[in-house]
Amino acid sequence: MRKLILFKLLFILFFLTVLFPLAAEDPLFYEVNVRLLVQDRQNASNLLALWTENNGGYYTLKTNEQIVFRLPDAAVSELRSYLNEISEELLEYNQNTYNLREQLLSSRSALQAMGWISMILYSLRGCTARKGSVAPRSYCPKVLL
Structure with missing residues (x-):
């Protein structure tokens, strides 16, 4: 008891x-599943994980082929441009928004x-x-x- x-x-x-x-606030988080065509998968995965953490987010799954992460809504606007910088081609981009x-x-x-x-x-x-x-x-x- x-x-x-x-x-x-x-x-x-x-x-x-x-x-x-x-x-007082309704924090929004975006969950983004991304697949990129890159020359060095390990390096691109590490760069994207580091960028995510530096922008107030975190990743939930990270492999050489895919990374799943969550970001505050303020960082999402910069995400696509960063993905284009580190990749040759953006193969998949799925985004979900959650209200915590x-x-x-x-x-x-x-x-x-x-x-x-x-x-x-x-x-x-x-x-x-x-x-x-x-x-x-x-x-x-x-x-x-």
Whole structure:
């Protein structure tokens, strides 16, 4: 029971520390999948990863043939010109935009829905999540989100 309460408290603290600073702004991030035709794949991959980090972004996947990274919206306008500088030809350019605040709110809603489902399942099985329940322990699941 203590672990469950501590787990919920950590989630609440996480959302309070993350969502309140985001209330003033809606930060947008662009996820860009790029394929380039270059002479030296390793060098081009390293240059693009370095450029991404220098412009406030980060990469999530990096190989000799492809790099997937995320950038703040301010850096996206410079991306195409940099890609043209380091490549012979731009083969693929896929871009997705994400609102970080919307993703966090969506995750919070999903967690709340899971909490309601847990309460319904507990009540259907004759269990309660409260200490001192009269329901037999054998009917209650040990871990249920």
